[in-house]
Amino acid sequence: MSVTTDDLNAITEQVWLSYLDPEGLHPFLPSPEAPAPPHVIASVSVTGAWEGHVVMTFSEGAARLSTSALLGMESDEVSDDDVADAVGELVNVIGGNVKSLLPDGSLLSLPHVVTGEAGAKWPAAVEICRLQGSWQEEKIAIGVWTSKSTGAGE
Numbered sequence: 001m002s003v004t005t006d007d008l009n010a011i012t013e014q015v016w017l018s019y020l021d022p023e024g025l026h027p028f029l030p031s032p033e034a035p036a037p038p039h040v041i042a043s044v045s046v047t048g049a050w051e052g053h054v055v056m057t058f059s060e061g062a063a064r065l066s067t068s069a070l071l072g073m074e075s076d077e078v079s080d081d082d083v084a085d086a087v088g089e090l091v092n093v094i095g096g097n098v099k100s101l102l103p104d105g106s107l108l109s110l111p112h113v114v115t116g117e118a119g120a121k122w123p124a125a126v127e128i129c130r131l132q133g134s135w136q137e138e139k140i141a142i143g144v145w146t147s148k149s150t151g152a153g154e
Helices: 005-020 060-071 080-099
Strands: 037-048 052-059 106-108 112-116 126-136 139-148
Touching: 005 052, 005 080, 005 126, 005 139, 037 060, 037 080, 052 060, 052 080, 052 112, 060 112, 060 139, 080 106, 080 112
Parallel strands: none
Antiparallel strands: 037 052, 037 106, 037 112, 052 139, 126 139
């Protein structure tokens, strides 16, 4: 079993409506453009029956907007710690939904957040689906990576 871009799109729409845009005024809009550095990267790992990662990459503006919406704060009140907490929670929620599509026995790690120019790397991991787009004109990308060579075709 594998996760598809359609699955990721449905999960993302649900999370946006539930957490960031309950009134549906500013939906996540798929786009061919990915966030440019510097950015904020949040990830969770899946281990057990399926192994891989769910990775969200935010432009700095998207990370601040997401934090502001999630925490109900004005964007100028948002601290770096708030950003790390909020984007970590978003990837955790999306990761939990992705995990629900995977075989029983798959476990989700705690979120990990990295900021700046350097991107997160996963040796021997292969991206199996990706959704990228914009929210309020700020770029966000969401990818699912598998660590097992058999995971891409399951």
